[in-house]
Amino acid sequence: MKNTNASCFDFAGKWVMVTGASSGIGSAIAIELSRHGARLILSGRDEERLARTLRQLEHTGHQILAIDLRDHGGLFATISSLRERVGPLYGICHSAGVVETRPLSANSVNILQGILDVNLIAAFELTRAVCHRSVMDGGGGSVVFISSVYAHVGMPAQSAYSASKGAICAVVRALAVELARRRIRVNSISPGLVETDMAKKSFELLSREQIEQLRNAHPLGVGTPEDVARAAVFLLAPENRWITGIDLRVDGGLSAQ
Amino acid sequence: MTTQEILSWIADVFEAPREKIHVNSLRREIPGWDSLGMLSLMAGLDERFQICLTDKDIGTLQSVSDILGILRHNSVISED
Numbered sequence: 001m002k003n004t005n006a007s008c009f010d011f012a013g014k015w016v017m018v019t020g021a022s023s024g025i026g027s028a029i030a031i032e033l034s035r036h037g038a039r040l041i042l043s044g045r046d047e048e049r050l051a052r053t054l055r056q057l058e059h060t061g062h063q064i065l066a067i068d069l070r071d072h073g074g075l076f077a078t079i080s081s082l083r084e085r086v087g088p089l090y091g092i093c094h095s096a097g098v099v100e101t102r103p104l105s106a107n108s109v110n111i112l113q114g115i116l117d118v119n120l121i122a123a124f125e126l127t128r129a130v131c132h133r134s135v136m137d138g139g140g141g142s143v144v145f146i147s148s149v150y151a152h153v154g155m156p157a158q159s160a161y162s163a164s165k166g167a168i169c170a171v172v173r174a175l176a177v178e179l180a181r182r183r184i185r186v187n188s189i190s191p192g193l194v195e196t197d198m199a200k201k202s203f204e205l206l207s208r209e210q211i212e213q214l215r216n217a218h219p220l221g222v223g224t225p226e227d228v229a230r231a232a233v234f235l236l237a238p239e240n241r242w243i244t245g246i247d248l249r250v251d252g253g254l255s256a257q
Numbered sequence: 258m259t260t261q262e263i264l265s266w267i268a269d270v271f272e273a274p275r276e277k278i279h280v281n282s283l284r285r286e287i288p289g290w291d292s293l294g295m296l297s298l299m300a301g302l303d304e305r306f307q308i309c310l311t312d313k314d315i316g317t318l319q320s321v322s323d324i325l326g327i328l329r330h331n332s333v334i335s336e337d
Contacts, residue, residue, distance in 0.1 A: 134274065
C-alpha cells in the first residue's frame with residue numbers, strides 16, 4: 001500500500017503495541033502506524049513472522065514482543081518490564097483473535113473458553129496493564145480493539161465468536177467512560193469479511209456457493225487489511241482526541257442492509 | 258503485615274509509585290485516589306483482608322494514615 005498522506009496524523013515518538021501483528025489485519029495496522037511515525041511493539045506468538053512485519057515498517061527502533069496471550073497471568077509483568085525498556089506507552093491495538101466455525105451442537109465449554117481467552121480476557125488484561133498509571137503516558141492514550149461485524153449481525157456457526165466480539169463492544173463503552181478522566185480513549189472496529197490468510201483458510205470449509213454468498217453480502221465487496229488499518233490509525237490518532245466509546249463498522253456496507 | 262508492606266499494597270491499589278506513598282500522604286496528593294480509586298480500595302480491602310468499609314469509613318478516609326488506622330483496628334498490621 002502506498003502512503004499518500006502520512007502527515008495528517010502525528011504519532012511521532014509514541015509507542016503503540018499491536019497484538020496479532022504477525023499477519024493480516026494486525027500486520028497492516030502496524031505498517032500503517034509506522035508510516036505515521038509511531039514506534040511499534042509488535043506482539044504475536046511467532047517471532048519469525050513478527051520479524052517479517054518488522055521488515056515492512058517504516059523507520060527503525062521498533063520492538064518485537066513474542067508472547068502467548070492465553071498466558072493471562074504473565075501479561076501484566078510482561079507489559080511492566082516492556083515499559084522499563086522503552087518508556088511510557090501511548091496505546092494498544094488488540095488485533096489478535098481466534099475464530100472457530102462451529103454450530104451450537106458442536107460447541108463446548110472448552111471451545112468457548114479458548115475463544116474468550118484470546119478475544120476477550122487477553123484484551124482485558126492487556127488494557128489493564130497498558131493503562132496502568134506506571135505504564136501509560138500521563139498525557140493520556142488510546143485503545144482500539146478489533147471486534148467483528150458478527151458482534152452486530154447473526155451468522156450461523158459463529159455464536160461463540162460473536163459472543164466474544166459483542167462483549168468487546170460492551171467493554172469499550174464502559175472503559176471509555178471510566179478512563180476518560182485520564183484522557184484515555186477506548187474504541188473498537190467491527191470489520192466485515194477481510195481478505196486474510198485466516199479468512200482464506202476458513203473458506204476451505206465452505207462450498208464455492210457459500211463463499212460467493214458471503215462475498216455478495218458485502219455491497220462494497222470484500223475488504224483488505226489496509227481498509228481496517230486506516231480506520232485503526234484514525235481511532236488511535238492523538239488528533240482525534242474527542243472520539244471515544246464508539247464502534248466503527250468497516251464492513252463494506254454489510255451491516256447497513 | 259508490616260506497615261511497609263501495607264504501604265506497598267496501597268501504592269498498588271492506587272497505581273502510584275511506591276516512593277510517593279508515605280504514612281502522611283494525603284488523598285489529594287495521590288492522583289489515583291479519586292472516586293474510582295476509592296472503589297478499588299474498597300474492593301481490595303474486602304478481597305485481601307475481608308474488611309468491609311462502612312459509609313462512615315468511606316466519608317472520613319482522607320489520608321494513608323486513615324487507611325492504616327482501619328487496618329490496625331482490624332489487626333492486619335503486625336508491628337508498631
